[in-house]
Amino acid sequence: MNSKDLSQILRKQWGIDPYSPINILNESLEHLKNLTILWMPLKKEIKGCCSKNKTDFLIILNSTQDLGNQNFTLAHELYHLLFEKSDEWIICSDDENTESEKNANIFASHLLLPEASLYAYGEKNNIKKWKIENMISCEQYFQISHEVLSYRLKNSDLKLDSINHDDLVKKSKIQGYDGQLYSPSLKKYYSLGNYIKLTEKAFKNDKFSIGKRNELLKSVFRSDIIDEF
Numbered sequence: 001m002n003s004k005d006l007s008q009i010l011r012k013q014w015g016i017d018p019y020s021p022i023n024i025l026n027e028s029l030e031h032l033k034n035l036t037i038l039w040m041p042l043k044k045e046i047k048g049c050c051s052k053n054k055t056d057f058l059i060i061l062n063s064t065q066d067l068g069n070q071n072f073t074l075a076h077e078l079y080h081l082l083f084e085k086s087d088e089w090i091i092c093s094d095d096e097n098t099e100s101e102k103n104a105n106i107f108a109s110h111l112l113l114p115e116a117s118l119y120a121y122g123e124k125n126n127i128k129k130w131k132i133e134n135m136i137s138c139e140q141y142f143q144i145s146h147e148v149l150s151y152r153l154k155n156s157d158l159k160l161d162s163i164n165h166d167d168l169v170k171k172s173k174i175q176g177y178d179g180q181l182y183s184p185s186l187k188k189y190y191s192l193g194n195y196i197k198l199t200e201k202a203f204k205n206d207k208f209s210i211g212k213r214n215e216l217l218k219s220v221f222r223s224d225i226i227d228e229f
Contacts, residue, residue, distance in 0.1 A: 003107035036193030068145030075108035
């Protein structure tokens with residue numbers, strides 16, 4: 001089964017119809033109880049990475065990337081975790097062009113913005129040519145990056161305007177948006193998910209020492225990642 005179809009199957013499993021926006025962060029944490037997500041600064045070309053073992057999923061997102069790209073990367077990493085068998089670290093960067101990365105990109109794009117929802121949005125808003133104002137509104141509605149929407153429109157029979165990043169941020173604020181979709185994370189380092197939360201809770205309740213806490217974390221995650229936190 002191709003990655004585009006898998007994205008729609010996952011939407012259905014999570015109870016999300018093909019036309020609605022998806023809060024990829026909330027849905028991932030809601031449906032994957034063994035998932036931990038870490039945000040931290042990575043090299044510019046690295047979008048994120050992921051790893052899994054028999055009991056836990058880990059996704060690391062580059063906190064220097066804007067929110068739209070982080071949403072895409074989160075969906076991208078879900079493909080690796082849910083539909084590939086590798087239990088090795090997978091690092092996803094701009095210059096990767098493997099079949100696995102292509103499939104993960106297609107999956108992420110259609111998980112966040114199914115074809116049906118893109119065309120339905122255009123028809124509902126009577127869009128004949130996608131001007132910047134239309135694109136910004138669509139990106140905000142689906143919480144996707146400008147790059148993702150631009151790519152999808154370029155690969156369709158739809159016409160669109162082009163714009164640079166600075167003007168994109170300015171125009172989004174003029175339209176009443178806060179610009180966060182096109183900006184990096186407010187925090188450089190933070191985490192959400194199950195494993196770290198439970199470990200920290202036990203540590204704060206004096207269930208074990210800081211040494212034991214670090215030992216537990218490093219048994220699942222790389223030591224250099226834990227040291228950053």
